[in-house]
Amino acid sequence: MNCADMLNNLDSSIDTLHTRTKLSEVILKKGISKKDELIEYLRAELSEAFDCRVGFWLQGSRKSHTLIKPVDKNSSYDIDVGVYLFFDAEDEGLxxxxxxxxxxxxxxxYCEINDEPTLQDSKNACEGLKYSAFLTIDTPIYYIAHDNATPMLATDSGWVDSDPKAIQKWLTDAQDTDDKRALMKRIVRYLKAWINVKWNGTEHKKIPSLAINILVARHLKQFEREDDSFIHSTLSICEELEGFFKVENPLNGQDILTLTYEAEVFAHEKLTELKAACLEANDASELQKCLIFSRLFEHYFPQIELSAFNRISGLPVTVTVPELTINHYDKDDKHIRTLNINEVTVKKGESLTFSITNKAHFNQYCSAHWTVRNIGSQANDANDIGHKVVSSxxxxxxxxxxxxxxxxxxCMIFNGATVVGANCIKVTVKPAFPVLRRKKIFKGFRR
Structure with a gap:
């Protein structure tokens, strides 16, 4: 099991961390279509409202090609569209x-004539829309006084000097080869996936995507193996943030993080965990390293091979395989069968309930970490690559x-932070109503 290949592989058909973070083309096209419709509406509305030329420019993750899938099917991804007013707003007294x-x-x-989006709560530096499926569109608004002027961003606290085009150029120029630029984007995606799972379910503001881009650009370490590149780039980032929790805008020196005290404390805790995991992975075997990354990235990480689990050095001498009982139900919740196997085939619309039958073999304080990994075009196009649930x-x-x-x-069994058991069930889902091909009967040649 090569851990580097589980992060990224030249064979795009292989399930990797990189492929599992990327948005499907179907979802992306839907978002782009909605973005284009909104732009045309705002162009007409705002040009009339301000009596000036109005321009638009993609920015953020979509522009830097670091968009990733949401953490689950109930979350959304963001498209940032900068709105530019070509006149001197301050000189006009606005x-x-x-x-x-x-x-x-x-x-x-726009929401009044289109029932799919709703207005987001105002943010300090932008307004925006939340769509009913998968998408939010943020629309920061700027004015540009003349051709050579720096864009001025409208915020709740006033006008701010801000130039996303210049930031994007800085990010592009931060690396001197296309290979390094591609690696930088992949590591940004990996860190954003880690943030998605570790901040999921909390009230704390995430580390901003722009901050992650800048940190990776400044700390990128290129190795022959993808996992080594991630480990050493991440360690360098964590060590900088340990000493000085600030990410400066490379153009004006302003801090991009702007987190509350509570959010900063939480971020420090998670970064400390991330650093410890990377240090552990740096000296680990291939299987150990895969296990560490699986815990870091949860369902974003592809399924690791557990057949050699008992031979992982560094784990307890005795690793007990949790025996899983599967109860299979039809679409009307009628029980069909009970199974004790490692592979099961069901039809779409049916359900499975998994339970641990040899629970007496584990300490009562152990916890079960159930991680579902969905694979295939249907799950991909629904932005539902899986989830993780922790229970007794x-x-x-x-x-x-x-x-x-x-x-x-x-199913991974943990005693504190130590893995004491693991098992995995493969679930094949078939269409609910398969078409039965009828054998054609030869009736002779027509005259």
Whole structure:
């Protein structure tokens, strides 16, 4: 098991961390279509409202090609569209708050004629829309006084010198080869996936995507192996943030993080865990390293091979395989069968309940980490690559069969931070109503 290949592989058909973080083309095209529709509406509304030329420029993760799948099917991904007013707003006596309010009114008007998006709560530096499926569109608004002027961003606290085009150029120029630029983007995606799972379910503000881009650009370490590149780039980032928790905008020196005290404390805790994991992985065997990355990235990471699990050095001498009982139910929740096997085939719409039958073999304080990994185009196009649930070993885990394809459900037993057991079930989901081909009967040649 080569851990580097589980992060990234030249064969795009292989399930890797990189492929599992990338948005599907179907989802991306839908988002681009909605973005284009909104741009055309705002172009007409704002050009009339301000009597000036209005321009638009993609920025953020979409522009830097570091968009990733949301953490689960109930979350969304963001497209940032900068709105540019080509006139001197301050010279005309217009405040940043007035500009933002006008934009917000235009977005609200758009929602009145389009029932899919709703208006987001105002943010300090932008307004935006939340769509009913998968997507938010943020629309920061700027004015540019003349051709050579720096864009001025409208914020709740006034006008701010901000140039996303210049930031994007800085990020592109930070590396001197295309291979390094591609590696930088992949490591940004990996770190964003880690943030998604570790911040999921908390109220704390995430480390901003721009900060991650800048940190990786400054600390990129290129090795022959992808896992070594990630480990050493991440260690360098963690060590910098340990000493000075600040990420400066390379153009103006302003701090990009702007987290509350509580959010900063939480970020420090997670970064300390990340550093410890990378230090452990640096000296680990291939299988140990895969296990460490699987815990870091959860369902974003592809399913690791558990057949050699008992031979992992550094784990307890005795590793007990949790015996899993599977109860299979039809779409009407009628029980079909009970199984004790490592592979099961079901139809779409049916469900499975997994439970640990040899729970007495584990310490009562152990916890079960159930990780579902969905694989295939249907799950990919639904932005649902899986999830993780932590429960006691006495609790069962229920899973509906929603997407055709081959999926896995992994059960890892933890005693504190130590893995004491692991098992994995392969689940193949077939269409609910397979078409039966009827054998054609030869009736002779027509005259």
């Amino acid at each position: 405040s940043a708050s007035e500009i933002k309010s006008t934009l917000k009114y235009a977005l609200a008007s 070993i006495t609790e069962s885990h229920q899973r509906g069969a929603a997407y055709t394809g081959s999926h896995t459900i992994e």
